Amino acid sequence: MPGKTYVxxxxxxxxxxFLCEPRxxxxxxxxDVIGLTGTKEGCNxxxxxxxxxxxxxxxxxxxxxxxxxxxxxEITTIExxxxxxxxxxxxxxFLENAALQCGICTPGFIVASKSLLDQNPDPTEHEIRFWLxxxxxxxxxxxxxxxxxxxxxxxxxxx
Amino acid sequence: MATTRDYEPNVVLSNxxxxxxxxxxxxxxxxxxxxxxxxxxxxxxxxxxxxGSVLRSPHAHARIKSIDTSKAEALDGVRAVVTSADFxxxxxxxxxxxxxxxxxxxxxxxRGHAIAAVAAASPHxxxxxxxxxxxxxxxxxxxxxVQSSMKGDAPILHDSLMTDELGEKADKASNVASxxxxxxxxxxxxxxxxxxxIEREFTTKTVHQGYIEPQAATALWNNDGRxxxxxxxxxxxxxxxxxxxxxxxxxxxxxxxPLEIGGGxxxxxxxxxxxxxxxxxKKTGTPVKLVMSRADVLQGxxxxxxxxxxxxxxxxxxxxxxxxxxxxAMEAGAYPGSPVGAGAxxxxxxxxxxxxxxxxxxxxVNKPKTAAYRAPxxxxxxxxxxxxxxxVAKAIGMxxxxxxxxxxxxxxxxxxxxxTFPRVGYEEVLEAMKSHPHYNAPxxxxxxxxxxAVGFWFNIGFDSAxxxxxxxDGTVTLQEGSTDIGGTRASIAMQAAEVLTLPYEKVHPTVxxxxxxxxxxxxxxxxxxxxxxxxxxxxxxxxxTKMIDRAAQIWEVDADTVExxxxxxxSKSDPELSMTFAELAGQxxxxxxxxxxxxxxSPSGVGGAFAGNIVDVEVDPExxxxxxxxxxxxxxxxxxxxxxxxEGQMQGGAVQGIGWALNEEYYMSDSGTMDNVSxxxxxMPTSLDLPMIDTVIVEVANPGHPYGVRGVGEAPIIPPTPxxxxxxENAIGTRLFALPMNPAAVAKAVMDK
Numbered sequence: 001m002p003g004k005t006y007v008x009x010x011x012x013x014x015x016x017x018f019l020c021e022p023r024x025x026x027x028x029x030x031x032d033v034i035g036l037t038g039t040k041e042g043c044n045x046x047x048x049x050x051x052x053x054x055x056x057x058x059x060x061x062x063x064x065x066x067x068x069x070x071x072x073x074e075i076t077t078i079e080x081x082x083x084x085x086x087x088x089x090x091x092x093x094f095l096e097n098a099a100l101q102c103g104i105c106t107p108g109f110i111v112a113s114k115s116l117l118d119q120n121p122d123p124t125e126h127e128i129r130f131w132l133x134x135x136x137x138x139x140x141x142x143x144x145x146x147x148x149x150x151x152x153x154x155x156x157x158x159x
Numbered sequence: 160m161a162t163t164r165d166y167e168p169n170v171v172l173s174n175x176x177x178x179x180x181x182x183x184x185x186x187x188x189x190x191x192x193x194x195x196x197x198x199x200x201x202x203x204x205x206x207x208x209x210x211g212s213v214l215r216s217p218h219a220h221a222r223i224k225s226i227d228t229s230k231a232e233a234l235d236g237v238r239a240v241v242t243s244a245d246f247x248x249x250x251x252x253x254x255x256x257x258x259x260x261x262x263x264x265x266x267x268x269x270r271g272h273a274i275a276a277v278a279a280a281s282p283h284x285x286x287x288x289x290x291x292x293x294x295x296x297x298x299x300x301x302x303x304x305v306q307s308s309m310k311g312d313a314p315i316l317h318d319s320l321m322t323d324e325l326g327e328k329a330d331k332a333s334n335v336a337s338x339x340x341x342x343x344x345x346x347x348x349x350x351x352x353x354x355x356x357i358e359r360e361f362t363t364k365t366v367h368q369g370y371i372e373p374q375a376a377t378a379l380w381n382n383d384g385r386x387x388x389x390x391x392x393x394x395x396x397x398x399x400x401x402x403x404x405x406x407x408x409x410x411x412x413x414x415x416x417p418l419e420i421g422g423g424x425x426x427x428x429x430x431x432x433x434x435x436x437x438x439x440x441k442k443t444g445t446p447v448k449l450v451m452s453r454a455d456v457l458q459g460x461x462x463x464x465x466x467x468x469x470x471x472x473x474x475x476x477x478x479x480x481x482x483x484x485x486x487x488a489m490e491a492g493a494y495p496g497s498p499v500g501a502g503a504x505x506x507x508x509x510x511x512x513x514x515x516x517x518x519x520x521x522x523x524v525n526k527p528k529t530a531a532y533r534a535p536x537x538x539x540x541x542x543x544x545x546x547x548x549x550x551v552a553k554a555i556g557m558x559x560x561x562x563x564x565x566x567x568x569x570x571x572x573x574x575x576x577x578x579t580f581p582r583v584g585y586e587e588v589l590e591a592m593k594s595h596p597h598y599n600a601p602x603x604x605x606x607x608x609x610x611x612a613v614g615f616w617f618n619i620g621f622d623s624a625x626x627x628x629x630x631x632d633g634t635v636t637l638q639e640g641s642t643d644i645g646g647t648r649a650s651i652a653m654q655a656a657e658v659l660t661l662p663y664e665k666v667h668p669t670v671x672x673x674x675x676x677x678x679x680x681x682x683x684x685x686x687x688x689x690x691x692x693x694x695x696x697x698x699x700x701x702x703x704t705k706m707i708d709r710a711a712q713i714w715e716v717d718a719d720t721v722e723x724x725x726x727x728x729x730s731k732s733d734p735e736l737s738m739t740f741a742e743l744a745g746q747x748x749x750x751x752x753x754x755x756x757x758x759x760x761s762p763s764g765v766g767g768a769f770a771g772n773i774v775d776v777e778v779d780p781e782x783x784x785x786x787x788x789x790x791x792x793x794x795x796x797x798x799x800x801x802x803x804x805x806e807g808q809m810q811g812g813a814v815q816g817i818g819w820a821l822n823e824e825y826y827m828s829d830s831g832t833m834d835n836v837s838x839x840x841x842x843m844p845t846s847l848d849l850p851m852i853d854t855v856i857v858e859v860a861n862p863g864h865p866y867g868v869r870g871v872g873e874a875p876i877i878p879p880t881p882x883x884x885x886x887x888e889n890a891i892g893t894r895l896f897a898l899p900m901n902p903a904a905v906a907k908a909v910m911d912k
Contacts (some may be wrong), residue, residue, distance in 0.1 A: 023283060037202040038195015040421070042371040043453040047838035050371055078195035081770035091193040095185050101645035101811065103192035104372040104421025106197060115221050133847040136838065138369045139645060140807055141814030142846040 001119035009070045011036070011082025018105040021066035026060075027051045030077060038078040038107050042136070049135030052108035053077045059115045059135050061134070078107035081114060089159070099148035101139035113149045121157055125150070138159050162311050168851060171802050174858040175704050179656045183803045184663045186649045190420075200375030200391030200474045201420045208377070209238055211439055211449040212285035214292050215459060216267035219301035219525040219831025220314065222292060223267060223274065230291040231277055236284040239442035240292070244277045246406035255468050256494035258405045260528050261434050267296065268316055268493035269526050270832040271458025273431070278439040278447045283602040301525035305467050305490045305667025306362075308334040308524045308760070316493065316523045332740035334523045336495035341503060341517040341576040345862050347513030349482025354472025355775065356552045363880075363898040364824035365465040365490065368532045369815070369843050372421020372450040374460060378436035381445070386413045388433050393642055394425040394681030399673050399736040404432045416672040417642045426461050428681050429593025454836040460744040461530020462825065464490035464497050464698030468543035470506075478565040481514065487540055488520035492528035499519045501617075502574050503538025503875070506544045508615035508761065509585060509769065510566045515575040525831050531683060533812060534616045534873035536731065537881055542898060545612040545881030550894070557610050558883070560593045568615075584795030584859030584869075585764075588613070592771045597791040606778045608790065613771040614877025618870040619684030622902050623833050624677030624759040625694035627655060631748065633726075633741025635659065635702065640679030641691040643870070645811075646804035649686040651695045653800050654866060656663075658699035660726045660738060665732065677759045685870030688800055689861075694760045694866050701756030710743055711752055715838045736752050764863015765817045768876040770794040772882035782908025785821055785887060791853045795867030797861035809875045810852040814881025818844045 004019040004142040011034070019028045029037045030053070039062060042050035052074040053062045072117070077088045090113050093099070100106045109132065116123060116124045123131070128149050129142070136144060191197040205596055208817040243262035258264075264270045279285035300314045300379050304664040307313055310840045315332050317322040322329040323337040350356055376390035386408070392398045395415040397529060403410040409581075420427060432449040451459065469486040485506045491497035503519040529535075552562035568574070570582045592598060592611060602609060603605065626638040641647055652666040659666075679691065703723060709729040711718040720731045728743055730736035747753050799805040826834040835841045855865040860867025881896060887905065888894040895904060895912045 021283070031202075035204075037197070037198070037204075040199070040372070041201065041450075042373070042421075043838045045453070045837055045839070048371055048453075078731045082194055087190070087193065093191040094193050098183070098186070098353075098646065098801075098807055100189075100192055101804070101807050102372070102420060102422040103197060104370075104419075106192055107195045110193060114584040123574070129849075133845040136371060136843060138371055138815065138843060138847065139422070139811045141810035141812075141844075141848055141852045143810045144803070144807060145844065146851070 005068050007068055008070050010074045012028065012076055022068060025063050026065040026067050026070050027062040030062060036079050040104055040107060046114045049108045049112065050105050052111045052135065054111060054115055078111055081110060088114065089155050093148045093152035095149055097144050097148035099140065099144040101151050105135060105137045109145055114158050117153055117156060122153060127158065164424060168853045169806050170306045171323055171856045172591065172800060172858055174763040174798065174860050174867065178659055179358055179653045179663050180800050181802065181853060183801060184649060187652065187668055188643065188648055191571050199372055199421050201388050202247060203377045203389045203418055203448065205377065205446045207445045209278040209283050209443060209445055209447045210278065211278045211447050211457045212274055212282065212289045212435060213273045213435065213449065213456065214289045216263065216270060216272040216274055218267055218296055218298050219270045219303065220325040221267045222297040222299060223263060223265060224297055226275060227293040228275060233293060234284065234288045235289045236280040237277055238437050239278045239444065242273060243425050245438050245523060246405060253501055254404050254490055257401065259407060260494060261431060266865055271527060273459060276435045276439060278443050281431055286365045286574050299529050303525050303827045303831045304465055305524060306487050308522050309488065309520065310774060313653040313726040316525065320523065324580045334841050336491060336521040336523060339519050343512065343514045343573065343575045346482045346484050346514045346516045350473045351607050352475065352481040355551055356471065357547055357550050357554065358469065358474040359547050359896060361468045361896050363466045363542055365526060366819050366823045367841065368424040368426035368461045369792050370422030370424060370426060374427065374432055374455060375450040375454045376432040376436050377446055377448040378433065378440045378752040379446040380437055380441040381806060384412065385692060386437055387416065388413065388437065389418055390433055391418055391420045391427060392419065393427045395640060395642065395673050396678050397681045398433055399432045402434050406415060406437060414672055414674045417503050417670060420644050421644050423644055424533045425535060425683055428683055429530050433458055437615060438644060443487065445678060448806050453838060457836045459527055461528055462530045463535060464534035464539065464547035466490065466539040467542060470543045470547040471549045472551050474555060476555050478562050480510055480512060480556060480566045484516045485540065486518045486546060488522055489536060490526060490529065491521050491537060492526045493523060494528045495521055495523060496796055497529055498531065498536030502540035502619060505615050506540035507575050509563065509568055511572040514573065517575055517684050529691045533815065533876040537614060537616055537877045538816065541612065541614050541877045542880040542884065545878065546884050546894065549885045556903040560589055564589045565611060580767065581692055581694040582859065582862055583767055583769060584665035586608045588769045588771050588793050588795050589768045591793045591857050592773055595791055595855065597773045597789060597853065602775060604777065606780055606890050607775060608777050608886045609773065610882045610885030610886065610889055611771065611773050612882035613769060613883060614874055615617040615646045615769050616685065616877060618689065618763045618765050619686045619769045620690050620762045621680035621686055622759065622761045622885055623679045623691040623694040624697040625691065626676060626755060626757050627698045628755045629702060629744050629753065631745050633744040634665045634667060637666055637695060638676055639668060639672045639695065641687045642670065642682045643646035643670055644682055646801060650804060655690045655695040655699040658696055658703055660723055666750050669812060678884060685872040689864060689868045689870045690691045690760065690762055692800065692868060693762050694739065694758045697758030698756040702754060705754045705756065708736060709747065709750060709754065713746065731823040762863065764861065766797050766861025766863055768795055768869045768871060768874040770878055772878040772887045774882045776883060777887040778905060780891065783902035785900065785907065787817060787850055789850055792856060792875055793855040795857045795859050795869060796870060796871045797864065798858055798865065798867035799856045802856060805871050806854045808871045809854045812875025814844050814849060814878045817883065819898065820880040820883040820900055822899055
């Protein structure tokens with residue numbers, strides 16, 4: 001078995017370095033090596049979106065990124081979305097709109113939704129549905145999630 | 160694509176106003192769940208934790224001749240290997256089936272059946288070790304669908320399984336575990352009275368619950384002999400009791416700590432990993448964590464059955480149904496226990512029938528043992544029954560809602576399987592459907608169609624416990640044993656707050672482990688807000704009484720003269736005597752000690768739930784693709800404690816039904832293996848496939864609950880498949896009799912027309 005690789009990254013605004021096996025995914029590194037378990041595994045093959053994180057400004061499913069590929073990258077996980085003790089407007093909006101039931105897909109949805117609103121502050125319903133189509137939710141039927149993103153978009157524009 | 164509508168998309172037709180009940184506060188576990196802090200099954204960590212992996216059968220049906228684990232055990236980093244031989248042996252019937260399902264003994268009965276498991280220093284080493292286990296299989300012919308499995312020449316799964324034929328045991332092995340009947344009146348005579356009789360056959364494929372969190376469990380068999388399990392489960396006590404049976408140890412030797420659960424829908428009631436992790440921990444003396452992959456989930460955990468149904472309904476020209484016969488056969492998977500019993504209770508439930516007969520068949524096949532999935536059995540049955548109802552209504556020229564109303568089950572109607580309905584809200588649901596703007600809006604294009612259908616689910620009561628303690632600052636803590644899958648911490652705390660006249664924010668609920676609370680049955684059967692909510696209501700009444708007694712004691716007055724209103728204790732006789740809840744709470748310590756309330760309940764006043772759908776579709780006649788244009792769910796909730804989460808159940812159930820109707824199925828190969836073992840190929844609905852899902856909550860109070868709650872989780876998944884089938888028929892002029900109604904099936908129906 002090959003030895004571990006030394007990886008230096010920036011996660012949620014802070015320098016993080018870690019050792020990982022070449023076969024470990026970024027998802028495994030986040031959860032098992034670094035201890036950031038907010039990013040979830042639902043399928044481990046890029047189809048459910050529960051492990052969505054932002055890497056250098058783009059959202060990726062972290063199960064399809066190798067840990068060693070994180071070298072030099074800037075990564076935002078669900079743990080980096082709130083501003084200290086203040087929830088991000090999207091997080092607040094998910095709560096107020098009851099946009100989660102079991103909550104396992106919620107971190108992925110929030111990271112993906114934030115990325116959408118960062119790039120497109122006033123999306124149509126169709127644009128929201130298209131953007132979030134790689135994030136599966138089995139509880140809500142998406143209705144309240146879509147409404148939460150719409151609501152957050154309004155509040156962020158007013159702010 | 161969904162458009163803005165000129166009406167309110169989510170309506171509550173409320174029956175009574177309360178202070179807290181019926182409002183929409185934030186859920187108490189919300190902050191943890193939007194920040195990633197909440198700990199789910201796979202997030203658990205402990206010092207010295209080992210990772211496990213499970214070897215699964217590549218064959219759908221095979222005799223296990225031998226298992227050689229020596230190479231796996233020799234791999235560096237491997238700490239233990241277990242097989243079914245490590246379980247206590249003996250017993251017969253259900254306990255053996257349950258144990259064999261967790262780790263196969265003599266036979267592998269489906270692809271994905273667990274055979275052996277490894278504990279190692281890392282998940283990757285455990286996976287490598289699993290691949291080094293040699294199993295000598297004698298491969299047998301599989302049978303994977305219900306109709307083939309019922310035939311006389313089908314390969315037999317269990318040599319000891321004899322059909323229970325209407326209560327009589329047969330004397331030769333069969334895959335039909337049982338045949339039962341419910342009879343009311345005389346169906347032969349009833350069909351003779353009919354002007355129109357329609358009989359149709361239907362099939363449905365196996366589908367999966369599709370929770371996003373794979374099963375995960377960690378076990379520590381401690382050095383003092385106690386077994387601790389941290390897992391994602393719908394029922395910590397159910398998991399404890401199942402492990403006790405399989406491991407043959409007393410329930411008190413096990414503590415189950417429920418972690419947050421990432422969806423279940425019935426699929427996280429049975430145990431799979433917990434007893435195996437326990438064996439591995441016993442062998443290693445350290446905690447061991449097992450987590451399923453998505454392929455493991457699809458191949459190794461309970462789907463809901465594929466099924467066959469034949470429905471015959473007769474009616475007079477005036478719309479009176481004269482007789483109905485439902486024949487239901489459902490796949491149990493590898494061991495007996497399909498949900499056909501529940502399907503048989505629900506299939507004809509919406510109708511007040513003089514003459515009816517239901518035949519049910521429970522049939523084993525070489526697929527994973529089925530587990531509960533949201534109103535188990537009822538959607539399969541309704542896909543059949545509600546289409547024949549639609550066809551009969553058309554044949555006699557009646558509006559399908561009027562036809563249902565004319566024959567509607569109501570208070571006093573005797574159901575085919577025996578019980579008489581208490582007050583139910585079915586007629587009110589039909590009225591809300593008939594008067595909804597959706598039902599009265601014109602369709603606007605060719606190839607569009609509208610369908611309606613209804614569904615019934617009986618709901619369950621069972622045991623629940625609750626503890627409430629008063630804090631010195633006037634808040635209370637609430638402990639309950641129901642794992643919270645969709646906001647029930649809120650709906651339970653709200654019922655306690657209502658009794659104590661406190662604001663919702665003053666009640667702090669926690670879901671606790673099996674050592675900390677009295678026995679509480681599973682979060683399932685639409686029971687949690689009903690039964691655990693009732694336990695909270697009773698525990699809060701206990702606190703309320705004790706607080707009133709204490710105020711009376713301090714004031715030296717009779718307790719009868721003290722009342723609690725808007726969180727203030729008052730004396731009815733002396734207006735000078737008044738004290739807020741918080742003021743009294745602050746004095747408890749120096750007036751006789753703290754106050755706690757407890758309750759353990761097993762409520763019998765369960766209220767059944769009726770739901771109905773109105774759906775508009777547009778079918779592309781060339782590709783066969785069906786688009787859902789508009790979808791409205793109407794349901795009697797009894798009383799919606801937290802309407803947002805009731806709407807969430809209605810919307811989520813509807814969308815699972817949409818997936819079942821249009822996409823989802825296990826593609827089975829000739830060798831009996833599932834070919835689509837990923838979420839790319841087992842395709843569940845995405846946000847892009849759907850419009851908004853509109854809701855109408857009808858409230859016809861359940862007289863069997865203090866606030867009128869009925870339970871709402873399951874009924875919403877029942878009407879979608881027939882409602883969509885009826886809408887497709889309306890759009891293309893031909894009916895589909897098999898699920899899923901995917902583009903290939905719809906295109907074929909259009910071509911065959």
